[in-house]
Amino acid sequence: MDFTLPEEVEMVRRMVRDFVKDRLQPLADQVEEEDKIPDDVLQEMKELGFFGLPFPEEYGGVGVGELGYVVALEALGGANSAYGNLIGAHTGIATMSIYLGGTEEQKRKYLPELCSGEKIAAFALTEPNAGSDAAAIETTAVRKGDKYILNGNKIWITNGDIADVVIVYAVTDKSLGARGGVTAFIVEKGFPGFSVGKIDEKMGLRGSHTAELIFEDCEVPAENVLGEVGMGFLIAMKALDVGRIGLAGGAVGGAQWLLEQCIEWANQRVQFGKPIAHQQAIQWMLADMATEIHAARLMTYHAAWKLDQGQRVSREAAMVKLFASEMANRVADMAVQIHGGIGYMKEHFIERAYRDTRILRIYEGTSEIQRLVIARDLLKAGK
Amino acid sequence: MRAFVCVKVGPTRKGVRYSRSRGVIDSTEAEREVSLADRFAVQLAKSLGPERLTAVSWAPEEDEALLKQMVALGADDVLRIATPLTEEAAHDPLVVAWGLAEAIRPHSPDVVVLGAASIEHGRGAVGPMLAEYLDLPCVTQVRSASRTDEGVRLECREGDFLVTIEAPTPLVITALPEGVTLKKPSMLHLARAAKAEVQTVEVEACSPVLRPRSFHTTEARRRLRERIEGRDVAETARLLLSRLRDRRVLG
Numbered sequence: 010m011d012f013t014l015p016e017e018v019e020m021v022r023r024m025v026r027d028f029v030k031d032r033l034q035p036l037a038d039q040v041e042e043e044d045k046i047p048d049d050v051l052q053e054m055k056e057l058g059f060f061g062l063p064f065p066e067e068y069g070g071v072g073v074g075e076l077g078y079v080v081a082l083e084a085l086g087g088a089n090s091a092y093g094n095l096i097g098a099h100t101g102i103a104t105m106s107i108y109l110g111g112t113e114e115q116k117r118k119y120l121p122e123l124c125s126g127e128k129i130a131a132f133a134l135t136e137p138n139a140g141s142d143a144a145a146i147e148t149t150a151v152r153k154g155d156k157y158i159l160n161g162n163k164i165w166i167t168n169g170d171i172a173d174v175v176i177v178y179a180v181t182d183k184s185l186g187a188r189g190g191v192t193a194f195i196v197e198k199g200f201p202g203f204s205v206g207k208i209d210e211k212m213g214l215r216g217s218h219t220a221e222l223i224f225e226d227c228e229v230p231a232e233n234v235l236g237e238v239g240m241g242f243l244i245a246m247k248a249l250d251v252g253r254i255g256l257a258g259g260a261v262g263g264a265q266w267l268l269e270q271c272i273e274w275a276n277q278r279v280q281f282g283k284p285i286a287h288q289q290a291i292q293w294m295l296a297d298m299a300t301e302i303h304a305a306r307l308m309t310y311h312a313a314w315k316l317d318q319g320q321r322v323s324r325e326a327a328m329v330k331l332f333a334s335e336m337a338n339r340v341a342d343m344a345v346q347i348h349g350g351i352g353y354m355k356e357h358f359i360e361r362a363y364r365d366t367r368i369l370r371i372y373e374g375t376s377e378i379q380r381l382v383i384a385r386d387l388l389k390a391g392k
Numbered sequence: 393m394r395a396f397v398c399v400k401v402g403p404t405r406k407g408v409r410y411s412r413s414r415g416v417i418d419s420t421e422a423e424r425e426v427s428l429a430d431r432f433a434v435q436l437a438k439s440l441g442p443e444r445l446t447a448v449s450w451a452p453e454e455d456e457a458l459l460k461q462m463v464a465l466g467a468d469d470v471l472r473i474a475t476p477l478t479e480e481a482a483h484d485p486l487v488v489a490w491g492l493a494e495a496i497r498p499h500s501p502d503v504v505v506l507g508a509a510s511i512e513h514g515r516g517a518v519g520p521m522l523a524e525y526l527d528l529p530c531v532t533q534v535r536s537a538s539r540t541d542e543g544v545r546l547e548c549r550e551g552d553f554l555v556t557i558e559a560p561t562p563l564v565i566t567a568l569p570e571g572v573t574l575k576k577p578s579m580l581h582l583a584r585a586a587k588a589e590v591q592t593v594e595v596e597a598c599s600p601v602l603r604p605r606s607f608h609t610t611e612a613r614r615r616l617r618e619r620i621e622g623r624d625v626a627e628t629a630r631l632l633l634s635r636l637r638d639r640r641v642l643g
C-alpha cells in the first residue's frame with residue numbers, strides 16, 4: 010500500500026495552496042462584504058484550470074481524476090467557502106452529470122466550455138416539496154414534437170443566478186416513479202420560458218449564490234435530454250455520489266485550516282500567565298481536531314481513489330460525506346471555543362467559518378439521508 | 393527555431409539556517425526551487441515561439457521533480473546534466489558554463505536563454521561564458537523578446553535606458569526579470585509536467601583548461617578556508633584586509 014500522492018496531484022495541491030495564500034486569502038473580507046467573487050479572480054481560476062479538474066484532457070479537463078479534484082478542494086479550504094461551493098456545484102455535480110450520463114455528442118459539445126470555465130453550470134434537483142425526498146419532484150417535462158416543455162420551480166440552486174447551463178431533473182412519466190420516470194435535461198440560459206427567480210439570503214457562504222429557477226412552458230430541444238429518457242434519477246444519484254466525495258475534501262481542507270488557526274491562537278493567547286496552549290483542555294481539543302481530520306482525510310482519499318479505479322462508491326461516498334461534514338462542524342465548534350469571545354465576533358474569520366461550515370451537514374443529502382443510504386446498503390449486502 | 397533555456401535549482405530562503413558552531417550557512421534542510429529569474433527565462437524563451445524549447449540544468453537527480461515544472465511553464469522537454477564533478481565545482485560559473493555548453497552544443501541551438509540570478513548572485517556571468525564556449529554572440533539584460541524574420545528583437549536594459557536590439561540567430565541571451573509578472577502555469581500544464589520525462593546527458597569531465605586543482609581538490613580548498621571574526625564589523629574588516637595582504641591577494 011502506497012499512501013504517497015501521485016506527482017501530478019501533489020503539483021496541483023501545491024499550486025492551489027499557493028494560490029489560496031497569495032491571491033484568495035487577502036480578499037477574504039472583500040468577498041464576505043460584497044457577497045461576490047471578484048471577476049478578475051474568477052477569470053484567473055478559469056485560466057488555472059479550476060473548473061475541469063477531474064475530467065479527461067480529451068474533453069478539456071485537467072485529467073487529475075477524482076483524487077486530484079478532492080485534493081484541490083481540500084487545498085482550497087483556507088479560502089472563503091464561496092470558491093469551493095462554486096466549483097463543487099459546477100464541477101462535482103452539474104458538469105459531472107453530463108460526463109456520467111451524457112451521450113458522446115453531448116460531452117463533446119458541452120464539456121470543453123464547462124471545463125475551461127467559459128460556461129458555468131448548475132445542478133437543479135431540489136424543489137419546494139422535494140428536498141431529501143428527491144424522488145418526489147414535481148417539475149414536469151412533456152414532449153411536444155422535437156421539444157420538451159418544462160414546467161415547475163427549483164429552489165436553492167447553487168450558481169443558479171450565474172449559470173449558463175443548468176442540469177434540470179423533471180418528471181417525464183409519473184407512472185414509472187423516480188427510476189424510469191425522471192429525465193435530466195440540459196437547459197441553457199436563454200431557452201424560452203427559463204428564468205431566474207429569487208436569490209436567497211443565507212446564514213453564510215457569502216460570495217456563493219443560491220437561486221430559485223423558474224420554468225414556465227420552457228422549451229428544451231429533444232436532443233438536450235441528458236443521456237436517455239427516464240435515466241435522470243440514476244444520473245442524479247451517480248453525480249451526487251461523486252459530489253459528496255468532493256464535498257468531503259472541502260470539509261477536510263476547511264477543518265485543517267481551522268486547526269492551524271487554532272494552534273496559532275493557542276500559542277499566542279495568554280491567560281493565567283501562560284499561553285492557553287499550555288492548558289491540557291486546549292491541547293485535548295487540538296488533538297481531537299487533528300485526529301478527526303486525519304481520519305476524514307484518509308476516508309476521503311480512499312473513496313476518491315476507489316472511484317478513480319472505476320469501482321462502485323455509493324456507500325463510501327455517503328460515509329465520507331457524513332463523517333467529514335460532521336467532523337468539520339465539530340472542529341468549527343471547537344475552533345470557536347478555543348478562540349473564546351473573539352471567535353464569536355463578526356470581525357473575526359472564525360465566526361464566518363462557523364457559519365459556513367454548518368451547511369455541510371445539509372446539502373447534497375443531509376446527514377440523516379447519508380445514514381439511510383449507508384444502512385440500506387449494509388442491510389442489502391449483509392456486511 | 394531550436395531553443396534552450398538554462399535553469400538552476402537552488403534552496404529557497406525557507407529553511408536556510410546559520411550554524412554558529414560550524415560557522416556555515418546550512419541549506420541542506422531548505423526547500424528547493426527554480427528561481428524567479430530562471431522561471432522568467434523560460435517564459436522569455438517561450439515568448440520567442442520556438443518549435444522546440446528544452447530546459448537544461450546541471451542538477452542532481454533529486455531535483456528532477458522541480459525541473460519537470462519547467463514543462464508546465466512552457467518547455468517541451470527537460471535535459472539534466474549528470475556529471476562526476478564535485479558539487480563544489482557546480483558553484484563555479486565557468487565550470488557550469490562549460491558543462492552547459494557540452495550538453496547544448498550537439499543540438500546546434502538557435503537561441504539559448506539564461507536567467508540573471510543563479511550561482512553568481514544576479515551578475516549573469518554564466519551567459520557570456522556559455523556564449524564564449526559555444527562561440528556565439530551574447531545579449532545581456534533582456535526584458536522581453538520577440539521573433540523577427542531574420543532573428544530576434546530584444547528589449548534590453550542599459551543603465552537607466554531601455555534599448556531595442558535586432559539580432560540574428562544563433563545567439564545567447566540573459567534574461568532580466570524586471571517589472572514582469574510571471575504567468576502561473578495552469579493545472580493542466582502542471583499535470584502534464586508531472587508526467588514528463590527528464591532526459592539525462594552525461595558530461596564526462598571538465599575541459600582540460602578548466603581542470604585546475606580547485607575543482608577536484610576540494611579537501612585542500614576546504615583546509616584553506618578560514619573564518620575571520622572581529623569584535624565588530626570594523627575590526628573584522630581590518631583583520632580581513634591584513635589577511636588578504638598576508639596572502640598577497642592584495643598588494
Ligand SMILES: Cc1cc2nc3c(=O)[nH]c(=O)nc-3n(C[C@H](O)[C@H](O)[C@H](O)COP(=O)(O)OP(=O)(O)OC[C@H]3O[C@@H](n4cnc5c(N)ncnc54)[C@H](O)[C@@H]3O)c2cc1C
Pocket residue numbers: 098132133134135139140141142164165166167168211214219368371372373374375376377378381
Ligand atoms: C446553501 C444551499 C445550497 C444548495 N444547493 C443546491 C443545489 O445546487 N442543487 C439542488 O438541487 N439543491 C440544492 N440545495 C438543496 C439541498 O440539497 C436540500 O436542502 C437538502 O437535500 C435537504 O432538503 P430539505 O432542505 O428540503 O430538507 P428536508 O428534506 O425537509 O429535511 C428536513 C429534516 O428532516 C430530515 N429528514 C428528511 N427525511 C428523512 C428521513 N427519511 N429520515 C430521517 N430524517 C429525514 C432531514 O435530514 C432534515 O434534518 C441547497 C441547499 C442549500 C441550503
